[in-house]
Amino acid sequence: MHRFAPTPYAPWYFASVAAFMIPTGIQSVMLSYLLAIELHQPASRFGITQMLGQLPVLVLLVFGGWLADRVDPRRLLIGLQAGAALMPTLLAAALWRGQVGETLVLMYAVVWGVFSAFAIPARDGLLNRVAGGQVQRMVTLATGVQVTTQMLGQALGGRAGHWGPIGVLLAQALVLLAGAFAAARLPAGAHSGTGAPRESMWREIGGGLALLFSDSTIRATFLLICSMGVFFAGVMVVLIPLAVRDLYTGGAQQIALGLIAFGVGTLVSIATMIRLGGVRRPGRALCLSQFAGCAALTPIALASPAWVFYLSVFVWGLCGGVAMTMSRTIMQENAPAAYRSRVMAAFSLGGTGGAPIGSLLMGFAIGSLGVRWAVVIPIVGVAMSTLAVMATHGLWRVPSRSRP
Numbered sequence: 001m002h003r004f005a006p007t008p009y010a011p012w013y014f015a016s017v018a019a020f021m022i023p024t025g026i027q028s029v030m031l032s033y034l035l036a037i038e039l040h041q042p043a044s045r046f047g048i049t050q051m052l053g054q055l056p057v058l059v060l061l062v063f064g065g066w067l068a069d070r071v072d073p074r075r076l077l078i079g080l081q082a083g084a085a086l087m088p089t090l091l092a093a094a095l096w097r098g099q100v101g102e103t104l105v106l107m108y109a110v111v112w113g114v115f116s117a118f119a120i121p122a123r124d125g126l127l128n129r130v131a132g133g134q135v136q137r138m139v140t141l142a143t144g145v146q147v148t149t150q151m152l153g154q155a156l157g158g159r160a161g162h163w164g165p166i167g168v169l170l171a172q173a174l175v176l177l178a179g180a181f182a183a184a185r186l187p188a189g190a191h192s193g194t195g196a197p198r199e200s201m202w203r204e205i206g207g208g209l210a211l212l213f214s215d216s217t218i219r220a221t222f223l224l225i226c227s228m229g230v231f232f233a234g235v236m237v238v239l240i241p242l243a244v245r246d247l248y249t250g251g252a253q254q255i256a257l258g259l260i261a262f263g264v265g266t267l268v269s270i271a272t273m274i275r276l277g278g279v280r281r282p283g284r285a286l287c288l289s290q291f292a293g294c295a296a297l298t299p300i301a302l303a304s305p306a307w308v309f310y311l312s313v314f315v316w317g318l319c320g321g322v323a324m325t326m327s328r329t330i331m332q333e334n335a336p337a338a339y340r341s342r343v344m345a346a347f348s349l350g351g352t353g354g355a356p357i358g359s360l361l362m363g364f365a366i367g368s369l370g371v372r373w374a375v376v377i378p379i380v381g382v383a384m385s386t387l388a389v390m391a392t393h394g395l396w397r398v399p400s401r402s403r404p
Contacts (some may be wrong), residue, residue, distance in 0.1 A: 008307050009130040010138070012185040016077065017142055018149040019179025020119060023084070025153020026172045027112050027340065028259060032253040033104050041102075047238050047363010049102070051356040053109025054234070058349065058356055065125075065244055065345020074186045080122070081179035084115040088176075092169035111393035118223065124344035127188055127332065136279070136329045143325045150265035158256025179274040186276035217283075220393035221330045224286060225350035227385035228323060231378035232316075232360020233292065236262065239300075240313065242363075243371045248306045250292075263311045264315025266324070273325060282326040283398035289326070289384040293319035294379045301375040330398060386387040 028394045031277040035049055068076060091108050094100050131138035141342050153172075213219050240258040250257075279285050296315035299308050328347065335343035360377070367373035390396055 007187075009185070010048065013126060013130045014142065014145045015182035016081075016123065016179055016186065017145050019081065019175055019182050020089040020123065021146045021149040022153040022156070022175045023088075023172045023179075023347050025087075025117075025150040025263075026157040026168060026175075027109075027153075027157075028150075028237065029252065029256045030155050030160060030165060030168060030172075031105070031109055032237070032255050033157070034100075034165070035102075036241045036245050036255070037104060037251055041104070041237075042198050043222035043367035044244055044363050045358050046242065047361075047366075049106060050105060050234075050237055050363065053113050054352065054356040054359060056110055056113030057117045057120075057352045058354075060114060061121065061349040062351070064118035065121040065343075067118065068122040068345070070123045071341075072188060073125045074188055076122045077119060077126075077186070078180045080115055080119045081176050081183055083171040084112070084119075085176040087111040088169040088172040092166045092173075092393065094171070095166050106248070109158045120348045120352070121345035124332075124348070126186055128340060130275070133330050136282070137274075139329045139332060140270055140273050140325050142210040142276065143321070144267060147263050147266040147270060148323065152347055154259045154263065156235035157255045158260075159208025160252050162253075162348075189242045210257075212324040215334060216393055217334050217395065217398050218331060220389050221283075221286070221327050221397040222325075222346060222350050223393075224290065224386065224387050225327050225347055226354050228290075228327075228360040229354020229383055230361070231381040231385075232320065232358070233364045234360075235378045236353035237355065238359050238362040238366065239371070239375070240365050243300065243309060245370055246366075248309070258310060258313055261313040264320035265314040266311070266316075269318045269321030270325060270371075273322070279326065279329075280399060281397070282329050283395040285322055287386055287390055289319045289322035289394060290382055293323065294383045297375055298304055299380050301372050301379075307402050357375045 031050075031053065033044055038281060041049065086325045087108055091100070093103060094104055127138060127142065128135065155174075156168055156171060242260070244254045244258055248254060273279060293316055296312055296319055299312045304312070328344075331343060331347045332340070361377065365377055368374075
């Protein structure tokens with residue numbers, strides 16, 4: 001195995017990832033806890049609220065990618081991390097005064113979606129600067145840091161039922177401020193388009209989208225990411241909390257346990273890939289992980305005890321770790337430098353931006369069919385979309401371009 005030798009800025013990059021993902025983990029548990037347990041929203045309304053919280057990513061992510069290509073993404077991250085600390089602070093103050101209702105919780109979700117829409121492409125645009133030519137290894141390690149620290153945030157969020165939500169929200173705000181400090185230590189520099197004549201925002205966004213659909217490898221990967229966004233990412237944030245509540249009568253700790261089980265599975269698969277030193281055919285690994293994820297969900301559709309549910313979610317996370325790492329690697333390696341933030345914004349748009357659709361669909365499906373029958377929808381959706389991409393694109397044969 002060849003030695004991994006990124007630039008000296010890599011530790012600060014990992015720190016900035018952690019300072020984004022710990023609050024993300026807190027957010028995922030706190031939002032579900034406040035909606036499903038404290039406010040006890042029915043399944044359909046729960047799905048709508050989750051969708052509205054994710055909608056800013058769908059609407060704004062492409063603009064976030066354009067902005068990260070036109071300004072220094074380091075400075076953008078500093079401002080975003082510091083500004084995002086305001087909303088959990090305000091929500092904590094409202095809780096202390098006993099003035100929290102559905103509207104304020106929805107604002108908490110929507111503001112986080114706006115922050116994510118601009119922070120995700122800025123962070124992704126910086127990855128190649130600190131990778132030292134070893135993109136796949138850097139992506140794998142960054143994904144490992146992302147999953148580990150998100151689980152830490154979920155564990156903190158899971159203590160809301162015992163510690164009270166105010167302390168957890170203030171911890172979220174402090175970590176976001178620490179992220180601004182970490183971002184300030186990343187390499188400064190002009191945007192990736194330095195030296196090129198500036199075009200209008202719409203023309204530049206159109207150029208990124210044109211590349212997305214003109215390159216067959218990027219296009220095929222993007223289609224699978226869209227499928228994952230709708231049928232996995234969007235489904236997960238509704239399925240796990242409502243399954244815990246409706247099937248196993250759990251609370252905040254059990255919701256956190258389900259999300260952490262997914263994260264542990266993801267982390268195990270990432271650690272395995274790090275140990276292997278890279279994957280020669282990332283497209284093949286991506287397709288196989290999609291089918292394996294469908295198989296992992298199948299036991300949830302059966303009358304399974306709680307431990308089987310958590311085990312299924314763990315295996316689902318194993319598959320998700322492979323899918324996230326391989327899809328991101330393919331996009332990072334095949335996107336030209338001048339378009340990288342916009343292409344990676346499209347990558348996130350397919351995954352995170354597709355989630356509102358999946359959340360809305362799953363909320364109504366669970367409300368109408370119940371948890372066990374509703375699980376059939378993501379199983380069939382992912383399997384059919386993966387088969388369609390394999391039949392029409394050469395993604396199965398795509399090699400890695402990273403040096404080992």
